[in-house]
Amino acid sequence: MGAAVSITRLDLTASELRKAASGEKNSAAARRILALALVLDGLDRKTAAETCGMDRQTLRDWVHRYNAAGLAGLRNLKSPGPGSKLTARQQAELAELVEAGPDPAVHGVVRWRRVDLRDELQRRFGVALHERSIGKVLAKLGYRKLSVRPRHPQADEEAQETFKKKFAATVTAQIPDRAKGKPIEIWFQDEARIGQQGTLTRVWAKRGTRPRAPHDQRYDWVYLFGAACPQRRVAAGLVMPAANAETMSLHLTAIGRKVAAGSHAALVLDGAGYHIAAALTIPDNITLVRLPPYAPELNPIENVWEYLRGNKLAITVFDDYDDIVDKTCGAWNFFEQDPKRIASITTRTWATVNV
Incomplete structure (x- = not known):
């Protein structure tokens, strides 16, 4: 019979070691803990080792590791592998x-x-x-291959940052006297052209294959006017045959009806010609706040278009004009009827104001 292995670390009893083994996720480490528990119970080295599937010398080695580092020493250490060739x-x-x-x-x-x-x-x-x-x-280093976002070559990133930092002051300065003291709602607005020259999107497919999808070659389309208030999680949309001052005025009226009673809306939008046309009819409860030039990334409605195209309107062949209208209305209603999705897509931390 072999001599007992000397365990000098006595902070855990045999019973406590067995309890630790029962909670150990690594089976090899659990066997080593149980072998040490048998040694503490007075079992000889040979029997304790064979009971737990190892030889006596291996058990002795694990005893030394346990004495030096406790339970952590009984787990396999990952090899650091070769060092990087780059400093x-x-x-x-x-x-x-x-x-x-x-x-x-x-x-x-x-x-x-x-x-x-x-x-x-x-x-x-x-x-x-x-x-x-x-x-x-x-x-x-934290890099992944990602799809790029388009950026206009004349975009002024400094102006965009200034707009975000001074957003509250900009809105406050533009709110008319009749709206002073009223709660201010922040809305975002934009338009998208939806039609038979649609978009494709990514789909799950076997690695190495090139999945195919239908892509219409005709040229009928409609314009989807969309706006959302992330704070109240409400939205207002219209599907129109054209984008001009008349249809924009109709959308502004639709937005005005969605603004809470007694509140005033600051509607953030880009500088398209029909957004600044003299013929534009602006409801009394709306103030238009212009984005910096060439700054679509500041308008979260652009992300709404991306979401709808990717999940509702891509890879679609429309039968005719009425079918375009129906499917576009269905896509917008899908978005408008989900308050959580409205908030998730359109909320921007910089777009707040206290008046």
Whole structure:
């Protein structure tokens, strides 16, 4: 009979070790804990080891680990693996490359691929990496391949930030005297053209395949006028045959009817011609607040269009004009009748005002 293994760490009794083993998710670690419990019960080393599926020397090794680190020492330690070939400074420079994007005149590409970054790192640092390794480094740095948002070349990002920071002051300055002291509702408004030249969207498909979907080639369409108030979770929409001052006036009237009694609406919208036309009829309970030029990203109704196209209006072949109207109305009603979705899509933390 072998000599008892010496366990010098006595902060847990045999009973407490068994309890710890019952709650251990890792089966290998649980067996090691039970082996130590048997040793504390006075069982010889050979029997304790064989009972828990190991040899005596292995048990001795785990005893040493337990004495040094407690229960944590009985779990398998993950190998750190090989270190990165890129230093911290080089990884930071890689991040700067990704943020800045390639220069087509210098790099010959308009977007970074992993193979392009591999070649650029080889040129800069003389470090040879596989393109899969480039992907792992990018993931470690927090980068993913995402769809880009369109940005007008004349967009002024500084003006957009100023608009957000001074939004409350801008609204307060534009509210007419007749609305002073009334609760202010923030509404957003925009229009979208919906028609037979529709959009496609992403679908689940087998890796390596190219799924197909119907795409109409005709040119009939309608205009969907939409507005939403994220604070009250209400929306107002109209489907119209054209976008002009007359149809815009009708939409403003529809929005005015949705504004709470005794309140005044600050309606945020872009600077389209029919939004500033002299013939526009603006209800007394609405004040128009213009967005900076070329700043659709500040208007959450753009996200509503993206949501409806992706979930209700994409991959659709419309039979005729009436079918376009019916399906567009159905899509908007789907959105308007879901208050949580209205708030989720259109809420912006910067769009608040206290008057």
